[in-house]
Amino acid sequence: MPRYREIYESLRQKIVLGQWPPGHRLPSEHELARSFGCARMTIGKALGALADQRLVTRRRRAGTVVNAPRPQESVLEIHDIEAELLAAGVSYAYQSLERRVRRANAADAAALGVPPGTPVLALTGLHRAGGRPHALEERLINLQAVPEARAERFTDISPGRWLLRRIPWTEAEHQIAALNADATIARRLAIRRNTACLTIERNTWRDEQRITHVRVIYPCDQHRLVARFRYGAA
Amino acid sequence: MPRYREIYESLRQKIVLGQWPPGHRLPSEHELARSFGCARMTIGKALGALADQRLVTRRRRAGTVVNAPRPQESVLEIHDIEAELLAAGVSYAYQSLERRVRRANAADAAALGVPPGTPVLALTGLHRAGGRPHALEERLINLQAVPEARAERFTDISPGRWLLRRIPWTEAEHQIAALNADATIARRLAIRRNTACLTIERNTWRDEQRITHVRVIYPCDQHRLVARFRYGAA
DNA sequence: TTTCTGAATATGTCTAGGCATATTATGATT
DNA sequence: AATCATAATATGCCTAGACATATTCAGAAA
Structure with a gap:
């Protein structure tokens, strides 16, 4: 499993299991890169995937924030x-x-x-x-x-x-x-x-x-x- | 509009308008990078997005190939x-x-x-x-x-x-x-x-x-x- | 002819750095 | 207290290069 996917899964778990509730702000890319021991771009790819799935919203300077669960989309x-x-x-x-x-x-x-x-x-x-x-x-x-x-x-x-x-x-x-x-x-x-x-x-x-x-x-x-x-x- | 998105749209047009029919193999990342005048990773991002949308299938060595339209997915x-x-x-x-x-x-x-x-x-x-x-x-x-x-x-x-x-x-x-x-x-x-x-x-x-x-x-x-x-x- | 092996190739992933840009926080000014 | 300019910050996008890995292709061996 590629590194960015591991990171994605690790962050996803925290979100879907409620450890990071809606509204919670994730650590910055720099911090995550340091804690996961990888380049910032790898973190960016993982966070980008979370954003694609609408699990988080990303805004410049404001950071990455956990979304409220979507209504019911299928x-x-x-x-x-x-x-x-x-x-x-x-x-x-x-x-x-x-x-x-x-x-x-x-x-x-x-x-x-x-x-x-x-x-x-x-x-x-x-x-x-x-x-x-x-x-x-x-x-x-x-x-x-x-x-x-x-x-x-x-x-x-x-x-x-x-x-x-x-x-x-x-x-x-x-x-x-x-x-x-x-x-x-x-x-x-x-x-x-x-x-x-x-x-x-x-x-x-x-x-x-x-x-x-x-x-x-x-x-x-x-x-x-x-x-x-x-x-x-x- | 970011460069990778422009490239994505440009390739997408060719596919959805039938210019590149199902089964057609796209130029390699290297060739596309040369013709668009950008780094390979930028091409990779555009092609990755096409693959996410299931417009193309990507396989190592085999290259990137246009998919048949999906049945009806919504x-x-x-x-x-x-x-x-x-x-x-x-x-x-x-x-x-x-x-x-x-x-x-x-x-x-x-x-x-x-x-x-x-x-x-x-x-x-x-x-x-x-x-x-x-x-x-x-x-x-x-x-x-x-x-x-x-x-x-x-x-x-x-x-x-x-x-x-x-x-x-x-x-x-x-x-x-x-x-x-x-x-x-x-x-x-x-x-x-x-x-x-x-x-x-x-x-x-x-x-x-x-x-x-x-x-x-x-x-x-x-x-x-x-x-x-x-x-x-x- | 068939099967196997190695080389070539396209993608997959990653690094380390850079500039751009949106947004927020801060501090100065009114 | 309110407004505004400025600096700080986090993401967004990009480059140039590297190694890894799956797959195909061509040529060698059976």
Whole structure:
């Protein structure tokens, strides 16, 4: 284990176990370098890592101070449905239900964040796991950003995969919510009306330009999202 | 802007805009140092930041290689309910519905991850926003880990806040799911039976020791989780 | 051809020092 | 007492060089 990591761990312990409470000021880099017997830059690397993890705040002249624990922050991994199912050893298939090129109406424009009239590709499809409906996907693709999507049929390739391979994205936003299945959703997912479903909406950007908006609907018994977080660790 | 950050941004652009596709090998640190006219350590800092963001993978002798885009990873912030409501300018109150000290039964043991028979504190409470029910909370606290909770009544202080201030935690796991409100949930939240609800379950550890398990239930129209992610940025 | 061994190479880490800059503390002045 | 200029200080960033270590590549040996 490299020296700076040892120092990082040693300082981290003091913080997460409460020995150095929030607000406590750490010794200066010079002092730490002396006490650990290393160069100041090595200490700087360890303290920088603590700051990256938001365990401490560093300000010139003011020094390095222990932060209050963050509320509840977590890294959420929203996996590719296909990869997830294949990893679980379940067969996967994508089935196209609707495909339409149109000029964005008001709802499209709001969801995708483009001016009304922009050409969009609207797709609805079903992800099947082991032959049974697994999730319903409603997607809008901005054809100004991804003109080559116009030529693609998406009859049995998931548009998510297709896009992920082709279009580099720089920013994404997820919104997670619950909804009661209406008649259409219930029919397509082969569940009873009013069954609670988990929905994940995702907006994707490439440098200010909107690429796609997608809403994936999972029946409540088929999916949960898991997010794990270790306080002050990579 | 510091030099290493300029270099980081310059390299990042090449990657996220597809100029350097996945699999592409970057010039060596020495070459980059020469072309940017700086010391190797400055390049190392920039490349290290790219690696932290998982934009590249670095291996000795093999060099630095552009990664395939990550599936869909996001930073999820699950805010403290009270802070969230107060920030929105809505009044907040916590109302205790049940409080019971008992030895863990099978369900408690499974949820909290402790052996059956361990003393636990089981709490049920309602978060109210503007006087109306906002979320239902079901919590188990491991009294072996937090003995001082036995003395606390939790009649009008939210146990989440109380714990957050007192107990340093090192690891947390969230699970997000949807469920149909049963009769009890519906009554307590003043919603109709079968209304879809978003549930967030959270397990908290302190160095291997389980501290608490909590499930928060939100009616579908009262809450959505938002997670944002910038590809390759802090 | 295959396998092994050593050389080359890129990164990983570290040192010892330097200048820059933000912020705080201090002391002088009003 | 209040304000302001100045000095002290801690971090932020950087250089130039060094040794360590993992990995690959090329050539030698079987």
